[in-house]
Amino acid sequence: MSTKSYDDMTKGERDVYHSDKRESEKKEQEGTRRKHLRVKIQKKFLTVALKGTHPVMEGDLCKEIKVEDSTWTVEDQSILCIHLEKLHKVQWWENVLTHHPKIDTTKIQPENSKLSDLDGETRSKMMFDQQQKQMGKPTSDEANKAEALKKAQAAHLEMDFSQAKLN
Template structure:
């Protein structure tokens, strides 16, 4: 019997005590995989396929209120992506990624977490020596200011590095990266990517930013992001094309504001905000994975691929294996089919 998943497609936070219960079996599975995360992930998704309704898609004719199993098409992928984006990417120190040090990975993380605390303690001790009664609040403000300045400086360095990597065509258009580009015209440099269905904007923000600090307004034809406290505009402008407002989302992920826009029409955009730098859309990788199509189209594509392979090997096609006769479409009046032999003879006689 398959377990039924929750209908919610957003990520869920796990209590630390509950996380410890998950860690034990997951660690055992990680060790069982011999360090190959592909095996671990393959086993996990195989479990979801065999034991849950993660890969089930409700029948299109079923009313939404009666659906108790499965996910609407695309919702399972959204849940997967939202879960992945819960945790920020961590840049490894130089030399660690090529195996020079086995313990250096954890050190930078610990250092990053403890440094603000040390700064706070140091400031408090200094103020106490002077006899100040307001030492702790002053230290806290100082630490918060230092942290925010460090965050902004880090983002600025990252943006400068990104700007240096922008490549242009002879016409001065950006060569697409992730089918999108980078805008440096505005106060805050942002990156964007796209598929035929969606466009995603990634804006750097301080690590300490909370959702309540921002006012994000996604309209059908425009977008606006403003700091609530200072009313300072982070990004504002008209979109390259219309989007579905209710299907578009935003989230904070590891020092970045990520805005996902659901395109109303399936077209490739040259830029995401009108007036910003454009990409060369002729260089976009427009190929789609088979899994991105609906079930009927996937079946038709796989049938064509199978038949082509069978033909190359001199083996029967899928229709011949199943004993299905090919359907001959009706011809216009006055036109008729002729067999291959008759066609060859007519060519020879000419």
């Protein structure tokens, strides 16, 4: 597959791309079990193959993953499910493998999250930050940055931090 950006493809090229994906899914063998597969998940590389054959998917991942938290399973003896745990969860990926077409992640409209979908720590942080904003006080991230600046100032008294900007 070329490295041409998915967004730059014509409708015809996109149809062929999706058709190829559907065809490869249809060709998967019924009765495939875990022991029939060779799946290698590394920090920046992925290989998927039936044992004794050339890989059906192989290449560099576009971003690093947490290998110890990434898994794969076979469902219904025909569907390979690969879960890659992103190192940076809030970062959108342009593609999975670097040689796949890229998508423009700035055009993605994420679904609205319900508070109940979020873990307790995230929910608490969001509520705290909202209260801080309403009172005109710094959010937890802003407070952490200010604290880091104070520590840097204390450690480096010889430096002038008066023009330092926190981003």
